[in-house]
Amino acid sequence: MFNLLKYWLFLCLLPFNAAHADSEIQQRLLQADSYRLQSRSAKVVTIVSQYKHQQRTKQHRYHVYIRPEQKSLVVFKASAERGQKLLMLGDKYWLLMPNSRRPIRITPMQKLLGEASVGDISTLTWSESYRGKIGDSAELNGKPAIKLQLQAKTSGATYQKIELWVEQANNFPLQADLYLRSGKLAKQAYFSAGQRDGRIVVQSMTLIDSIQSYKSTQIDYQSVTDYRLADKYYNPAYLSKQSLDQL
Secondary structure (H helix, E strand, O other): OHHHHHHHHHHHHHHHHHHHHHHHHHHHHHHHHHHHOOOOOEEEEEEEEEEEOOEEEEEEEEEEEEEOOOEEEEEEOOHHHOOOEEEEEOOEEEEEOOOOOOOEEEOOOOEEEOOEEHHHHOOOOHHHHEEEEEEEEEEEOOEEEEEEEEEEOOOOOOOOEEEEEEEOOOOOEEEEEEEOOOOOEEEEEEEEEEEEOOEEEEEEEEEEEOOOOOEEEEEEEEEEEEOOOOHHHHOHHHHOOOOOOOO
């Protein structure tokens, strides 16, 4: 009788434990996101540098305008790319070229510079795009860390699986293994801390190819400011007719 009672209590607690686990990982992801983006609607000035054997070979500048519900507009600012625009709506992406009125559908894994892909630049949030569970604990660079095992909510996400390590105490992101739909490890990401307006933030993200480890790409977030771009800019048909040099 006692064993049956214990079994019944165990079954009753299952939904509670599952809900608690879901709540914990969501809170951890929200806090991890907050180090990268301090506002849900923002302008992010981004510098992307490509390295080979630790020597910089290329550098480009992007202005990224983000909004909730996985909306992002990337305006290319380098002279060689001037006039190009990239729009993300959910898991749909369009590239708009200056001499064409027709938006081009692309995938989030298409490269922009070095190891930086469309999805990397458009600053997806983990809390919006992924669900997951708490994994192992370990020590990384002398800091107690915990692994968050993330699975994409949609098949069109940049990475279908992410193993994200965060500091156990404050959920600051440390590093991540980024996997394709095939299960292949695409690249590894490493996050560097900095200070902005008196608070700790992710200052840069370094991406390293899983095969050609001598190649790396660094994404520097030069500034993140509150900014809500008008709705009309998140329409491919409207963007195809606009220069956006002022953004």
